[in-house]
Amino acid sequence: MDEANTTGVLGGLLDAVTWLVTQIAMAFYNLGYAITHPQLWLDWSNPEAVMRVVYYGGSVEFFFVVFTTVLVLTAVGIWRNAFLWGGVIALEGFANALGRVAAWAGLIMVLQQVIIVFMQRIFAASEISLGFGTAVSFDVSWWSEELKLYNAMIVALCVSYTFVQHGHVRVDLFYSPARFRTKKIIDIFGALFFMMPIAVITWMYGWFFLWRHLVTPKPSASEGLDRLLMKARAFRWNVETIGFSPNGFNAYFLFKVLLVAFAGLVFLQAVALLWRSYLEFREGEESEARYLDRDSLSDTTTESAEHVLETR
Template sequence: MQEERGLSFADTIGALTEGLGWMFQNIGLAFYNLGYAVANPQLWLDWSDKQSIMRFVYYGGSVEFFFVVFTAFLIVTIVGMMRHQIMWAVVRGLEGFANTVGRFFAWAGLLMVIQQIVIVFIQRVFARPDMSFGFGIPLQMDISWFAEELKLYNAMVVCLCATYTFVQGGHVRVDLIYSGVSFRTKKVIDMFGSLFFMMPAAVLIWMYGWFFMWRHLIVPKPSASDTIERLVMKSRALRWNVETIGFSPNGFNGYFLFKILLICFAGMVFLHAIAFFYRSFLEFVEGEGSENKYLDKDSLGEGEEAYEGTH
């Protein structure tokens, strides 16, 4: 039994050593892979070449791409820990990106309401089966098409405004423990959450969503298990086959857009996880005086101040 336990322990150490070696090897290769991709953009950006499309599909969800992003994150983190202003600049940039995108696409909610009103008005008052928008060559579709398109506006708000809502502190959170701990403990919880919940969740959604998206855009359908060599071979028969099937005969037929939005959501959540980790670290190091530093939050202006003054 002791010998079996010893072998088991040795196997565990060996597997751990092998795993660490694999990780550091990929971190080292990340510099080469990034340099090669930048020096040879025609290999993956020239979409007139079918092989370039397949290379783009492969590397977008590959281990190589993950370690390029991971290595960049490590470098920026190390530099930012030595120079806090650099880290604050990254925080402001990423939060500004989330705010800009969120504030723009939040108007999709208003557009959704207006379009729903127009649909009801056209259908009930004028008894028209279709609607037409635009100048010159208008977009004329069945009313059911515009009714189902409302899902797209809702998806835009959900996917592209999620990080904006996070910056603004609008997400619901259950503070069973968090609200009762000290300031620095809160920052440790925030850092842990961003590293071990937000980032892994975003990576998993990206990895599954990336190939899910491309399987509805091209044929032969790529798979996450395909090697680069196999995908290049498949490129000989490649053709675009964009999903245009609606749930109803005359319904909305641009459902491939939802797959693209899923990828955008995963990417934005991952970027904001970095921003949230950096902000939490900086506030932990610099103390309570730096809480919400450079935070660009929306307000209702004088109306909000008046409301707070009366309560």
């Protein structure tokens, strides 16, 4: 009985390893085929191309294309550390650039809220128009509900930027007193077993959640490619434009787009954290925060703040 169980376990492991190796090998073919046949998924005037994007965007094939790409780049980077540092600089630079732009949504949100209060309380206006020449007019409640979009933009698009800037809350009960290389091992473990899996799961649910509010017939994560291609015969765009109130904000599909963007940015930042942690572990404490583009106050602002503290 024990021998039969052992044989079954070993057979299952062998099947799993074979499946994994096969998927990694097929990733090179799938990526090459997608690049050499862009009309199959980029021609969105063809409903079947849209359905291929819907299917492959949340598929096992797409996951292994991304997984294999990261695996190959990591292997090259272990051989040539300068290449891996370049990847870290590129990913963290992208996170910083996107976050610094998206952060301005906070200022727009505040200004728009002030305008809404003035228009409602002082001028008793029911609509607000915006534009030069041909103005865009919406009910005040529409502009008021739209404020949620700015908040969602800050959360979704600034998540990796905040991580690069070390702005996230960290529980340091075990991490803070640890040695330098122990911290790097913790970061590597966290990137591989927490950040990446959560980002992948969020992407898988968010991807089909998004497309169910963009097209008809509604796609499902359990449907295969053949089934979705059959649905393409009845395909039509059906972008969600329903608000919570009759005159309220009616572009809630944008929140679904931001959810997918959030998952993608978290995954990319996990890759950056993995690479940086490995490089700092290998090169020692002198490499800590190397090439890290952190925001800092100007000297004048710092001196002013110190003067205020001294006077108090």
